[in-house]
Amino acid sequence: MKYFALIFWFFIACNSQNKINKIVSYPHPSDLKKGNKYSTPTKLENDYLLDNRGINLNTAFLKLTYYEYAKLKTAPSLTELKSLIVDDNPITELYNCGLKSNFDDIEKQLNEIIKEEKFHKYKKLK
Numbered sequence: 001m002k003y004f005a006l007i008f009w010f011f012i013a014c015n016s017q018n019k020i021n022k023i024v025s026y027p028h029p030s031d032l033k034k035g036n037k038y039s040t041p042t043k044l045e046n047d048y049l050l051d052n053r054g055i056n057l058n059t060a061f062l063k064l065t066y067y068e069y070a071k072l073k074t075a076p077s078l079t080e081l082k083s084l085i086v087d088d089n090p091i092t093e094l095y096n097c098g099l100k101s102n103f104d105d106i107e108k109q110l111n112e113i114i115k116e117e118k119f120h121k122y123k124k125l126k
Contacts, residue, residue, distance in 0.1 A: 023060075023081055027053065029072040038066045042107060045114040048093075050106065057125055060088040094125040 032038055041049035062069070062084040076084065103109050113119065 023078055024058075025054075026075065026081060027069075028075045029070050032066050032070045038070065040066055044107065045111045048110070048114055050110060055091070055094070057091065057094060059091060060085045061090045062086065091126055095119060096123040096125055098122070 039052045041051055041053070041055075044050055062081065063086040064084060097110065097113075100106055113121070
């Protein structure tokens with residue numbers, strides 16, 4: 001997945017419904033960590049990112065970083081979330097590469113696909 005700019009890499013995503021300004025899903029602050037590690041996207045070759053949270057074509061980015069959002073005691077209200085949106089169309093390229101379990105070493109294998117430009121094997125969503 002390639003986002004609009006690497007600067008958004010650490011920003012929180014929420015999903016809207018068909019870009020009609022209706023937020024349908026977003027994480028609770030406590031959902032952002034697995035153990036001591038944040039579930040931020042994994043950096044891949046050529047500025048591509050491997051999603052670890054559930055990015056889709058209706059994703060919007062908030063101005064809060066993962067770290068700022070994770071410190072909140074409760075999730076913001078829908079009104080607050082709408083006011084925090086900084087980019088409602090951040091994705092420039094998006095591929096469905098199937099289940100992570102189909103890969104032996106997902107980072108290594110995706111980096112090879114990126115280097116060899118073999119994206120045709122996967123469904124391009126954008």
